[in-house]
Amino acid sequence: METLALVLLGFFAAGYFVLAGADIGTGMLAPHLGRDERERRLVIASFAPFFLGNEVWLIATAGLLVGCFPDLEGELLSGQAPVVVALLAGWITRDMGLWLRGRTGGRAWRAVCDGALVCGSWAIALAWGWLLAALFAGAPGAVATGPVAALTAAAVAALFAVHGLGFAAMRLTGAPYERARRLVGRTGPGKSFALTSVLMGGVPLFAGGGLEIGSYVADDATLGLLVPALLVITPLLVAVQAWTWHAFRHRVTRPSYL
Incomplete structure (x- = not known):
């Protein structure tokens, strides 16, 4: 059960960074x-149909932390309070x-409101x-x-931006598409997004790999209750996410209700 809980935590965290990183960027x-x-x-x-569904992955990650890794969740909330506040803000x-x-x-x-969108997006990326x-x-x-922390925050934010750029180049049309395409360069939108998706998904996994997460795991009774439930819910979440991306796979040609 501990291994399954760790796999699910990595899956949800990586999924959030890949999917939500696109609309944040x-x-x-x-x-x-x-x-x-x-x-x-x-x-x-270009990202309006996706951003709420993408945020579900963060909620799932947080719920998994609370239920299966309560000690790690408590340490993060207490020790990283300023960062968490900045992220939520x-x-x-x-x-x-x-x-x-x-x-x-x-x-x-x-x-x-446009300023709130931009500033909020940058705040999320830098906080992560x-x-x-x-x-x-x-x-x-x-x-x-220190400077290492500042450089790390800037590098992660830059990765968010490049990831969003590839996504935008795949979704937009007209002048916004041309601006995104020029920044993407010869790599092309699809290859750029695929590459940054690998990097975005790998970042939280690499960060978690440096921790002794097994020492934070909940007791067997709790895992025996939560992990099977998550194994049932996860395929449904993936199916809904896949349907959403398939249904809105075409480039946008006109503004949405937002």
Whole structure:
């Protein structure tokens, strides 16, 4: 059961970084990709069908930590409190910008919401980099500091941005697509996204590999209850995610409701 719990934790964490990293990275680059109101709405439409489903993977990861690795979850929440607060603030800010930008017709309001989308996306990416810096150092109970932590946070944020760029180049049309394509270069959108997907999925796995996660595992009774339930739920989550990506596989040609 311990091995299955570890595999599920790595699966959900890697899945979140690959899937949610696409919409976070696209949001980080929204000012460059979309230069006017219609183009910005087109950029948002490229990831609008996915971002809520992608966030489910983070919720699943957090739930798995709480249930199967409670000591690690407690150490992370207490030791990484500033990072967690920054991550949640960025998450809330970004989602509020997405949900509220279409509530009124005012240009100033939409500009504020677009700013919330971009700033929130950058805050999420940098917060993940900050948290991963501590995990890379093998110290989940202490906030990472110093130039190495800053460089790690910047590198992870850059990876988010490049990952989102490949996704945007596969989804957009018109002028936003041309801007994304030029930044992707000769690699091509598909190859770029595939490469960054491997890197995005590998980052949390590499960070977790430096920890003695087995020492944080819950008792056998708890694992015996939770792991079988997760094994039933996981295929359903994967099926819904696959259906969503298949249903919205075509490039966007017009703005969405956001």
